[in-house]
Amino acid sequence: MMFFPQALSTALRPGGGSLSRPVWGISAAVFGIGLWQLVAWLVTTRRGVPFPTPIECLWVLRNLLMGAVFLEHSIYHHLQVSLVRWAEGFGIGLGAGLFYTLIAGWWRPVRLLTMPTVEVLQVVPGLAWIPVAILLFGLNQTATVAMIAVTAFPAVAIAGVMGVQSVDRRYVRAGRMCGAGPLSLFATVFLPGALPHLLSGLRIALGAAWRVLVAAEMIVGSGDGLGYAIIQSRWTMDYVSAFVCIAIIALFGLGLERLVLAPLERRTVRRWGLSHEH
Amino acid sequence: MSTEAALVLHQVGKIFPGQGRQGGITALDSLDLEIRRGEFVAVVGPSGCGKSTLIDLLAGFTRPTCGSIMTGSRPVSGPGPDRVVVFQDHAVLPWYTALGNVAYGLRRQGVPKGEAKRRAREALVRVGLEEFLHAHPAALSGGMRQRVALARAMVLNPEILLLDEPFAALDAVTRARLQDELTVLWQEFGWTVIFVTHTLAEAVYLADRVVVLERPPAGLRGIETIDLPRPRRRRDGRIIACTEHLDARLSGGLDELDGETCICARL
Numbered sequence: 001m002m003f004f005p006q007a008l009s010t011a012l013r014p015g016g017g018s019l020s021r022p023v024w025g026i027s028a029a030v031f032g033i034g035l036w037q038l039v040a041w042l043v044t045t046r047r048g049v050p051f052p053t054p055i056e057c058l059w060v061l062r063n064l065l066m067g068a069v070f071l072e073h074s075i076y077h078h079l080q081v082s083l084v085r086w087a088e089g090f091g092i093g094l095g096a097g098l099f100y101t102l103i104a105g106w107w108r109p110v111r112l113l114t115m116p117t118v119e120v121l122q123v124v125p126g127l128a129w130i131p132v133a134i135l136l137f138g139l140n141q142t143a144t145v146a147m148i149a150v151t152a153f154p155a156v157a158i159a160g161v162m163g164v165q166s167v168d169r170r171y172v173r174a175g176r177m178c179g180a181g182p183l184s185l186f187a188t189v190f191l192p193g194a195l196p197h198l199l200s201g202l203r204i205a206l207g208a209a210w211r212v213l214v215a216a217e218m219i220v221g222s223g224d225g226l227g228y229a230i231i232q233s234r235w236t237m238d239y240v241s242a243f244v245c246i247a248i249i250a251l252f253g254l255g256l257e258r259l260v261l262a263p264l265e266r267r268t269v270r271r272w273g274l275s276h277e278h
Numbered sequence: 279m280s281t282e283a284a285l286v287l288h289q290v291g292k293i294f295p296g297q298g299r300q301g302g303i304t305a306l307d308s309l310d311l312e313i314r315r316g317e318f319v320a321v322v323g324p325s326g327c328g329k330s331t332l333i334d335l336l337a338g339f340t341r342p343t344c345g346s347i348m349t350g351s352r353p354v355s356g357p358g359p360d361r362v363v364v365f366q367d368h369a370v371l372p373w374y375t376a377l378g379n380v381a382y383g384l385r386r387q388g389v390p391k392g393e394a395k396r397r398a399r400e401a402l403v404r405v406g407l408e409e410f411l412h413a414h415p416a417a418l419s420g421g422m423r424q425r426v427a428l429a430r431a432m433v434l435n436p437e438i439l440l441l442d443e444p445f446a447a448l449d450a451v452t453r454a455r456l457q458d459e460l461t462v463l464w465q466e467f468g469w470t471v472i473f474v475t476h477t478l479a480e481a482v483y484l485a486d487r488v489v490v491l492e493r494p495p496a497g498l499r500g501i502e503t504i505d506l507p508r509p510r511r512r513r514d515g516r517i518i519a520c521t522e523h524l525d526a527r528l529s530g531g532l533d534e535l536d537g538e539t540c541i542c543a544r545l
Contacts, residue, residue, distance in 0.1 A: 170369035173339050176357040178383035178434070192373035272372040273416025
């Protein structure tokens with residue numbers, strides 16, 4: 001810390017120094033939007049092409065929110081179909097991941113036999129599944145949902161199995177001593193004990209699933225959805241609308257982290273005093 | 279106190295498989311021990327003498343390599359709520375509140391939720407935690423967590439209570455208080471208690487009999503009956519004399535200690 005002046009080192013501390021949390025929140029928003037504005041200005045002046053600015057996007061967003069028709073549908077329709085696809089795919093991936101955790105966490109042979117395959121799934125980029133998904137399901141929604149599921153699954157499964165293995169043996173013994181059977185032990189000891197790892201896996205899975213969704217909509221050609229809207233705006237030179245869709249996707253991801261994952265973490269892992277890094 | 283045996287160990291041995299080409303590690307070797315119903319037995323000995331292994335075997339977490347362990351007429355075949363353990367590091371589940379932890383065992387026994395909660399609350403009040411019913415273990419001190427563990431054991435109304443150095447990690451004041459609370463609860467509920475400790479003074483103060491274990495192959499070195507009236511006082515000369523006597527015998531010629539003795543009462 002000797003390189004930093006006192007004030008700066010205070011501000012850099014995780015707690016946020018002397019400023020209150022809302023002030024930091026607003027500052028962070030100003031920083032991000034300011035950066036966008038700066039890039040827009042630079043690109044417009046240097047390359048002579050109109051780069052959508054935050055203000056333009058806000059205006060278009062307002063129109064869209066008021067029900068303007070965009071690529072034959074309202075923005076609500078695009079958002080809704082994307083969300084439904086995402087929720088279906090992610091739900092399947094999450095459910096399968098937890099089920100796998102149950103099976104592989106319990107039976108060592110199953111784990112040894114199947115874990116390498118799950119690890120291979122994990123390192124395959126979500127988009128690489130496009131030809132496979134089209135081959136299996138054709139050019140339709142099912143292909144998109146399947147791609148999302150197969151992307152979310154390994155992140156949840158690997159985190160779950162790691163989490164189950166990390167559960168302290170004393171807790172397992174305490175559970176068995178109290179008369180917990182296998183299923184009960186899984187629900188009351190292994191699952192909560194694995195939650196620190198599972199939350200990390202959930203973060204990875206949520207992000208990956210969302211990315212694959214948008215990309216899949218661009219390529220599998222669904223006719224609606226935010227990804228479709230972004231790629232379609234390119235043909236109509238409607239870059240501002242494309243930016244609005246990108247902003248909606250970003251805000252949704254941020255909201256998910258802030259409104260779902262972070263509170264879940266606060267109410268569970270933090271309150272239980274289970275550290276995140278073991 | 280009836281003389282009926284609550285626990286009978288016959289030629290119990292435990293060998294842990296060795297690593298690589300090394301042979302197995304003997305933790306316990308042909309141990310014979312009989313513990314009467316309602317008796318408070320302390321087990322002392324140096325680390326590596328198999329004290330914790332003994333608790334694991336009695337609890338049913340591990341199986342003996344040879345010999346048999348009987349509770350009443352049944353052999354121990356696995357963990358169960360009739361033999362509850364209070365662990366050194368309490369092992370209270372971090373994701374449940376104090377109330378949830380104590381009710382946990384009852385719920386697993388199929389006790390309805392409301393009833394389990396009511397009984398759990400009673401047990402927590404009994405160990406002085408009525409103000410912390412809804413606190414998670416992370417928010418409790420070490421002594422309070424151990425009280426939760428004690429309440430969790432108490433509420434299951436076990437025949438045998440196994441304590442594995444339960445107060446070793448606590449400060450002296452808390453330890454003394456919990457020792458006395460345990461004694462009161464034991465007298466009230468009539469459990470058979472097996473209390474593992476490495477502190478001789480604690481063993482003498484609490485127990486009816488002190489079992490002295492040595493590292494294998496020596497094994498069981500002796501059993502000393504502490505025939506002193508209750509309630510006991512820590513500063514009681516007889517307790518101190520008895521502790522010193524046992525200590526001297528332990529550090530001196532171990533050969534003297536063999537067998538079952540009752541020397542302390544005559545000090």
